[in-house]
Amino acid sequence: xxxxxxxxxxxxxxxxxxxxxxxxxxxxxxxxxxxxxxxxxxxxxxxxxxxxxxxxxxxxxxxxxxxxxxxxxxxxxxxxxxxxxxxxxxxxxxxxxxxxxxxxxxxxxxxxxxxxx
Ligand SMILES: [Zn+2]
Numbered sequence: 001x002x003x004x005x006x007x008x009x010x011x012x013x014x015x016x017x018x019x020x021x022x023x024x025x026x027x028x029x030x031x032x033x034x035x036x037x038x039x040x041x042x043x044x045x046x047x048x049x050x051x052x053x054x055x056x057x058x059x060x061x062x063x064x065x066x067x068x069x070x071x072x073x074x075x076x077x078x079x080x081x082x083x084x085x086x087x088x089x090x091x092x093x094x095x096x097x098x099x100x101x102x103x104x105x106x107x108x109x110x111x112x113x114x115x116x117x
Pocket of ligand 1: 085109
C-alpha cells in the first residue's frame with residue numbers, strides 16, 4: 001500500500017483585520033461583539049476589544065505608583081469570531097471579491113454589500 005503523503009497543516013487565511021467589528025459565535029463569550037484590536041496571524045488568533053477579558057495582577061511600580069488588578073483582553077481563536085456586516089448588523093459570512101479598481105474587498109453574502117469601505 002503506497003504511503004499517503006502527510007497532509008500539511010492548512011494555514012488559515014485570516015480575512016479579518018484590525019478595527020473590524022466581530023461577534024463571538026461560540027464559547028463563553030458567545031454573543032459579545034467588539035472591534036478587533038490586533039490580528040495574531042501566526043497563532044490564528046485575534047484580540048477583540050472588551051472580549052475575553054482576563055485579570056492580571058501587577059506589582060506596584062515606581063513609574064505608575066500603584067499595583068493591583070489590571071483587566072486586559074486575551075486572544076481568541078479566529079474561528080470563534082465572525083465579521084459583522086455593517087448593513088445587516090449581524091454576523092454574516094462573506095466572500096472575497098475584486099473591485100473594479102482591482103482591489104480585494106469582502107462582500108456580505110446576505111446583502112451583497114461591500115464590507116470594506
Ligand atoms: Zn450584509
